[in-house]
Amino acid sequence: MWRDAALIAGKDLRIEGRSRVALSQVAPFGIVALVLFAFALGPDRQVMAKGAPGLFWVAVLFCTVLAIQRSVSVESSDGASDGLRLSGIDPAGLYLGKAVAVAAQLIVLEALLAAGVVLLYGARIAVPWMIVVSCVLGTIGLAATGTLYGALSSGLRVRETLLPFLLLPIAVPVLLAGTRIWQAAMAGGTPSSGMAWLRLLLVFDVVYLAAGVVLFGPIQETA
Amino acid sequence: MAPVALPSSAVSLRDAVALSGRFPLLAGIDLEVAVGETVLVEGPNGAGKTSLLRVCAGLVPLASGHLSVLGLDPSRNRTVVRRRVGLLSHASHLYDDLTVRENVRFAVRAAGGDVSRIDPACERWDLVGRLAKTSAGKLSAGQRRRVALAVLTARWPELWLLDEPHAGLDASARTLLDRAVLEAAAVGVTVIIASHESGPVEDLASRAVTVTGGRVTAERSLHGVGGGSTQPALGTDVQIADVHVGHVKEARVAHVA
Amino acid sequence: MTSDLTAAPVIHPPAVSASNTGVTPPPVQSTRSKTTERVIGVLALVGTAATVWLGLWVTPPDEHQGDLVRLVYIHPGVAWVALYLAFGLAAVSSLLYLWPRTRSLFWDRLAAAAVEVGVVFNVCTLVSGSIWGKPTWGVWWAWDARLTLTAVLLVLFLGYLALRRIPAEPEVRARRSAFVALFAAIDVPLVHFSVNWWNTLHQGATVLNPGLTLKIHGSMAWTLLLGFVALTLVFVWMLLVRYRVGVLEDWLDANELDLALAERQSEGGGPFGGPADDRVGAA
Numbered sequence: 001m002w003r004d005a006a007l008i009a010g011k012d013l014r015i016e017g018r019s020r021v022a023l024s025q026v027a028p029f030g031i032v033a034l035v036l037f038a039f040a041l042g043p044d045r046q047v048m049a050k051g052a053p054g055l056f057w058v059a060v061l062f063c064t065v066l067a068i069q070r071s072v073s074v075e076s077s078d079g080a081s082d083g084l085r086l087s088g089i090d091p092a093g094l095y096l097g098k099a100v101a102v103a104a105q106l107i108v109l110e111a112l113l114a115a116g117v118v119l120l121y122g123a124r125i126a127v128p129w130m131i132v133v134s135c136v137l138g139t140i141g142l143a144a145t146g147t148l149y150g151a152l153s154s155g156l157r158v159r160e161t162l163l164p165f166l167l168l169p170i171a172v173p174v175l176l177a178g179t180r181i182w183q184a185a186m187a188g189g190t191p192s193s194g195m196a197w198l199r200l201l202l203v204f205d206v207v208y209l210a211a212g213v214v215l216f217g218p219i220q221e222t223a
Numbered sequence: 224m225a226p227v228a229l230p231s232s233a234v235s236l237r238d239a240v241a242l243s244g245r246f247p248l249l250a251g252i253d254l255e256v257a258v259g260e261t262v263l264v265e266g267p268n269g270a271g272k273t274s275l276l277r278v279c280a281g282l283v284p285l286a287s288g289h290l291s292v293l294g295l296d297p298s299r300n301r302t303v304v305r306r307r308v309g310l311l312s313h314a315s316h317l318y319d320d321l322t323v324r325e326n327v328r329f330a331v332r333a334a335g336g337d338v339s340r341i342d343p344a345c346e347r348w349d350l351v352g353r354l355a356k357t358s359a360g361k362l363s364a365g366q367r368r369r370v371a372l373a374v375l376t377a378r379w380p381e382l383w384l385l386d387e388p389h390a391g392l393d394a395s396a397r398t399l400l401d402r403a404v405l406e407a408a409a410v411g412v413t414v415i416i417a418s419h420e421s422g423p424v425e426d427l428a429s430r431a432v433t434v435t436g437g438r439v440t441a442e443r444s445l446h447g448v449g450g451g452s453t454q455p456a457l458g459t460d461v462q463i464a465d466v467h468v469g470h471v472k473e474a475r476v477a478h479v480a
Numbered sequence: 481m482t483s484d485l486t487a488a489p490v491i492h493p494p495a496v497s498a499s500n501t502g503v504t505p506p507p508v509q510s511t512r513s514k515t516t517e518r519v520i521g522v523l524a525l526v527g528t529a530a531t532v533w534l535g536l537w538v539t540p541p542d543e544h545q546g547d548l549v550r551l552v553y554i555h556p557g558v559a560w561v562a563l564y565l566a567f568g569l570a571a572v573s574s575l576l577y578l579w580p581r582t583r584s585l586f587w588d589r590l591a592a593a594a595v596e597v598g599v600v601f602n603v604c605t606l607v608s609g610s611i612w613g614k615p616t617w618g619v620w621w622a623w624d625a626r627l628t629l630t631a632v633l634l635v636l637f638l639g640y641l642a643l644r645r646i647p648a649e650p651e652v653r654a655r656r657s658a659f660v661a662l663f664a665a666i667d668v669p670l671v672h673f674s675v676n677w678w679n680t681l682h683q684g685a686t687v688l689n690p691g692l693t694l695k696i697h698g699s700m701a702w703t704l705l706l707g708f709v710a711l712t713l714v715f716v717w718m719l720l721v722r723y724r725v726g727v728l729e730d731w732l733d734a735n736e737l738d739l740a741l742a743e744r745q746s747e748g749g750g751p752f753g754g755p756a757d758d759r760v761g762a763a
Binding site: 145148149152153156158162165166169170172173176177180196197200203204207208211215218219 | 677
C-alpha cells in the first residue's frame, strides 16, 4: 500500500510540476480571494486583522475545492481512471497517494496565503508553531475528505457544482478549529484552548483518513 | 520453472448480463475461451464487443449470470485478476503532462510489472529517442496506441483483451502488433481480439464469434495459430523463429531455457 | 391497487426475448401494510391535533416567556425527529446497506425516505427556532450551537438528495448515497463539538435551550410529551408513504429495463440456434 501511495503521489506531483496548475491558477485565485475580502470588509485594518483567521481559512477552503477538482480531472484525461483500476493498484494506496499530493499542494498554497494575510491584513502572530501545526493538521483533514468526495463525485457531469456542496459542510470542523487556533495564536498567552481544537483536528484527520483507506476501494468501483 | 496449475478455461461466461444504467450492454452472453486460445470477436458497432472485453477485465460487474476469468471471480479477486489481465482499449490511459517513457514506467509499475522490461518494450514499439521524451498530450492516435501496446508487452499478462487493436496504426505498426500477438499466443497467452474489420486479423485467431445485440449469435473456426491445449508452460522464454503474417503456414518456435 | 398490468403491451414477440417475463406487474401493497399506514396516519393526525389544541388553548402561558413558550411543544419535537430520528435512521440504514450481509435496496430506500422527510422536519426546526428567537434574542437568527448544527445538517441532507437525483442504476446510486450518508454521519459529532466550543468561547448569545431552562409541570409536561409522540408518528407515517413511493419509482425504472432488454436482443435478428426463450430471464 505504501509503495503504491508513493507511486501515485509521485505521479500527481510530477504532473503538477509540469503543468503548474496549482501554482499558476489556484494560488492567484487564493490571493484574489484575499483581496476581495479586503474590499468587502473595508479599509479598516483593525477589522481585517480581527477577521484574518477566518478569511484565511475560507480562502484555503476555496483553494481546496479547486485542488481537488484538479486532482480528479487529471484522472479523467484519456480514461486514466480506468487505467488505474485496470492496473490492480491498491485502492488504499491510490487514496493515500492522491491525498498526499493534494496536501502537499495545499501546504504550499497555505504558506502563500498566510504570508498574504500577514501582509495585507496586518495580522500579527504571537505563537507561530500553533499556526504551523494547525495548518498541517487542517490540511491533512481537508485533503483526506476532499479526495474521498472527489472520488464519490468523479465521472459525474455535475461534479463542479456538486463537489463544493458536498465537501464544504463536512469541512466545517476544520474551518472552526483552524480559525480558533489562529485567533489563539494571534492573541498569544496560554494556548490551552487551542490544544482542545488541535485535538479535534487530530480526531477529524484520523477518522477520515481511516475511512478513506478502508472505503476507497468500494467507492472506486461505484463510479 | 515449476509448472503452475492452469485453470481449465481462461474466460467462461454463462448467460451474462451487464448493464450501463438501464441499458443492457450484454444481454445474456455465453462464451468459453480455453487457455492459450486466440479468439476473434466480431460484430457491428454497438454490438457489445467492447463491453464484453471490459467485463472480462473486471471493469464492469455482471448484473446476472456467471463469469470466471482465469479460474477466478473478478468481482471477488479484483486485484489478482486485474494484474493478470491486460486490456487494450480505445483510450490509452495516458497522462498528457507526462512523457511517453514516464507514462510507460508509471503504468507498468502501477500494475506491478517488471521494471526491467520497460526499455525493451519501448524499443520494440519504436518509442525511443525524441519520441520517448515527448509529452503524451502531443502524440497522435497511432502513437498513443503504440504506447499502450508497449505497456502491454512490458507487463505481458496471461490474458490479453484487445479492443480494435489495429485502429489508428500504420502498416508497420500493424505488422508489429500481429507479430506480438502471435508471439504471445505461442507462449500460451490467451488473446481475445475484438474487431469489426475483416481480413488479416483473422489469421491470428483460431475461431471467431459474432456478437450482436449483446449476445453471441454465430461462431466459426479460422485457420489462425492460437489453438489452445498443448502449450509450453508460462514463464519459459520463447522466440518466434519464423512467422509470416497474412499467410501463416506454421510458426516455428524455439524454446529458450 | 392491482391493475391488470400483466396485459400491458409487450412490444416484442416473446420468441426473441431471453427474459421471458416481459413487463412485471407493479408491486402490490399488502393489506397489512396498508392498514398499518392508515392507523399510524390517523394516530398522527389525532395526536397533532390534540397537541395543537392543548398547546394553543389549554395550557397556561409561562411566567417569563408568555405565549412564546407554546413553541416548546413543537420545536423540541421536530428537532428531535430531524436531528436524531431521521438522521440516525438514515445513517444506520446506509450502514446496513453497505454491510454485505444485510445489503438490500430496502435499506437504501429507507435511508432516502428518512432523509427527505428529515429535510422537512429540519426546516421546521429552523423556522420554529427562528420564530422563538426573534422575540427572545431580537434577531431572526443567532448562531446558537443547536441551530447552527441543524443548519449544517440541513446542508448535508440536501447534498445527499442532490447526489441521489443523478440518474444511475439503483445499486450504484444506493452505494454512492450510502457512502455520503456515512461520511456525513461521521462528521456530525465533530461538527457538534466544534460548534459547541465555538459558541461557548463566543461572548454574546448565551443560549437558552427551550425546554431545558423552563420549569415544566402539569399540563405543560403532558402536552410536551404528547407533542413528541405526535410528531414522531407524523414522521413515521410520512416515512412509510415516502418509502412506498420509492418502491413504485424503482419498479417503474426496472420495467423500462425489461423492455430495453427485449429491444436490445432483437437487434440481432432471429434467436441463436434454438429455443432462446427457454432460458431463465436475465433481469
